[in-house]
Structure formats: C-alpha cells, structure tokens
Amino acid sequence: xxxxxxxxxxxxxxxxxxxxxxxxxxxxxxxxxxxxxxxxxxxxxxxxxxxxxxxxxxxxxxxxxxxxxxxxxxxxxxxxxxxxxxxxxxxxxxxxxxxxxxxxxxxxxxxxxxxxxxxxxxxxxxxxxxxxxxxxxxxxxxxxxxxxxxxxxxxxxxxxxxxxxxxxxxxxxxxxxxxxxxxxxxxxxxxxxxxxxxxxxxxxxxxxxxxxxxxxxxxxxxxxxxxxxxxxxxxxxxxxxxxxxxxxxxxxxxxxxxxxxxxxxxxxxxxxxxxxxxxxxxxxxxxx
Numbered sequence: 001x002x003x004x005x006x007x008x009x010x011x012x013x014x015x016x017x018x019x020x021x022x023x024x025x026x027x028x029x030x031x032x033x034x035x036x037x038x039x040x041x042x043x044x045x046x047x048x049x050x051x052x053x054x055x056x057x058x059x060x061x062x063x064x065x066x067x068x069x070x071x072x073x074x075x076x077x078x079x080x081x082x083x084x085x086x087x088x089x090x091x092x093x094x095x096x097x098x099x100x101x102x103x104x105x106x107x108x109x110x111x112x113x114x115x116x117x118x119x120x121x122x123x124x125x126x127x128x129x130x131x132x133x134x135x136x137x138x139x140x141x142x143x144x145x146x147x148x149x150x151x152x153x154x155x156x157x158x159x160x161x162x163x164x165x166x167x168x169x170x171x172x173x174x175x176x177x178x179x180x181x182x183x184x185x186x187x188x189x190x191x192x193x194x195x196x197x198x199x200x201x202x203x204x205x206x207x208x209x210x211x212x213x214x215x216x217x218x219x220x221x222x223x224x225x226x227x228x229x230x231x232x233x234x235x236x237x238x239x240x241x242x243x244x245x246x247x248x249x250x251x252x253x254x255x256x257x258x259x260x261x262x263x264x265x266x267x268x269x270x271x272x273x274x275x276x277x278x279x280x281x282x283x284x285x286x287x288x
Contacts, residue, residue, distance in 0.1 A: 010253035028099045030067035037065040039083045070100045100158040104248040117173040117232040135196045138188025171208040180216045197285040213277040222266040
C-alpha cells in the first residue's frame with residue numbers, strides 16, 4: 001500500500017516483494033542509523049555509555065546504527081535528548097515508524113492511528129490487532145518465501161506496537177468477527193494456541209471492543225468473499241482494506257465503502273452475539 005491514502009483514487013493497490021519487502025523503507029532505516037552514529041560520535045559517547053543513557057545495550061545501539069533494528073518513537077526522542085541533537089533525530093520518527101511495516105501495509109498502519117471505528121472480518125488467521133507475540137511469530141515463520149529472523153522480529157514488534165489502539169483515548173470503536181476455523185488453527189503449537197485464546201478473552205472484555213465468532217455450521221454467511229476491514233477516520237472518511245498473498249487493496253470510493261460497511265453489518269447479525277462468542281472461546285480453550 002502506498003504511504004498514505006489518496007482521497008482522489010477509488011482503489012490503491014500495493015504488494016510485498018517477499019523477503020525483500022520494502023527497499024525504500026530499509027534505506028530510511030539505514031540512513032537514520034548513520035545519522036544516529038554520526039551524532040553519537042560527535043557527542044564523544046561510546047556505544048556502551050550511550051546505550052546506558054537510553055536504556056539499551058551496546059549491541060542494540062549497534063543494531064540501530066547498522067539499520068538492523070528499528071527503534072521506537074520514544075527511543076528516538078530519548079536519543080535526540082541525550083545527544084542534544086536539536087530535533088535532527090526526532091524528524092525521522094514518522095519515516096522510521098512507517099518503515100517497520102511491509103510496504104503493502106504501511107498505508108493501513110497510518111490509518112489505524114486515526115481510526116474512529118474499525119470493523120474487521122477475518123477468516124483464516126486472526127487479525128494482527130488480536131495476536132499475541134508468540135502467535136505472530138509463529139505465523140510469520142510460516143511465510144514462504146522464508147523471512148529472515150531480523151525481518152520476523154521487526155514485524156513482530158511492529159504488529160504489537162499497533163495494539164496500542166486498544167488503550168488510546170478517546171477510545172475507538174472496535175469490532176471483530178472471527179471465523180471459527182481461524183480460532184481452531186493451532187498455529188505455533190498447543191501452548192501458543194492456549195495463550196492466544198486466553199488473550200482473546202481479555203480483549204473481548206474491553207468496553208470499546210465487540211468480539212464475535214462465526215460458527216462453521218452457519219448456513220448463511222455474507223462474508224463468503226473473504227476477509228476485509230472497514231475503517232472510518234476521524235474526519236468521517238471511510239476505507240475498506242483487503243489483503244491476500246502479500247497484495248493489498250485500499251478502497252475509498254463511497255459506494256464501495258458503504259456497501260462493505262453494510263455487508264459487515266449483515267455478517268455481524270449472522271455471527272454469535274458477543275457474550276455467546278466469548279463463551280464459545282472459553283469452551284474451545286477448555287477443550288485443549
């Protein structure tokens with residue numbers, strides 16, 4: 001997906017070139033690392049001392065400087081302060097944060113930060129906003145072509161960072177309808193599966209979250225065309241995001257986004273109510 005959503009376009013399509021992902025994003029991370037190193041050396045600090053001041057080891061600092069790891073926005077702010085950089089590092093925050101996501105998801109990641117409402121229907125794998133760290137890592141390790149370990153860890157961190165949407169204030173309205181099949185897949189093994197189901201129960205109790213299960217025995221399901229997410233921004237503009245096989249599409253055309261929102265409403269009506277859905281997850285967890 002492109003960096004942002006073009007309001008004049010009906011659909012924006014992007015893909016992820018496998019393990020290489022986004023070379024422009026990697027270039028940003030490398031350039032930031034070089035800037036960080038230059039400012040650290042100018043300040044006369046060894047990696048160990050600088051790392052101690054920002055709360056990381058010398059090896060982690062080296063990873064940042066060499067573009068092998070991506071620091072959080074808070075870490076960038078702290079580094080700018082310690083090095084008395086006058087904003088030379090914080091100016092990179094937005095670009096560096098965006099670079100942690102695969103190219104096809106960068107636009108959606110930006111929109112999630114502005115969401116007033118998010119409606120997600122998932123069929124095969126749980127939505128990234130609902131995943132535990134172990135579940136995320138297990139799913140990423142199954143990617144083909146195989147992702148290198150640094151890319152896996154980068155994407156795990158990025159996916160977990162997105163989950164601050166649950167604690168944001170004012171709280172966005174979040175609704176998830178999950179196919180039973182996605183709940184039953186034991187990605188990562190039994191322990192990971194149990195941990196993921198326990199995590200869903202906790203999320204499902206949040207006041208701004210509605211979590212519903214679509215049982216496989218339903219004779220009618222308006223979601224036959226697959227997973228999708230409808231997101232409404234604070235300015236009222238609505239987007240529909242779909243993703244398959246490393247390719248994504250972001251629709252902004254009013255007729256299509258309105259139809260998608262209506263379709264989601266039908267799906268919700270066909271799924272189990274929230275309380276029954278949490279009971280369903282509890283029963284599944286006890287059966288493991």
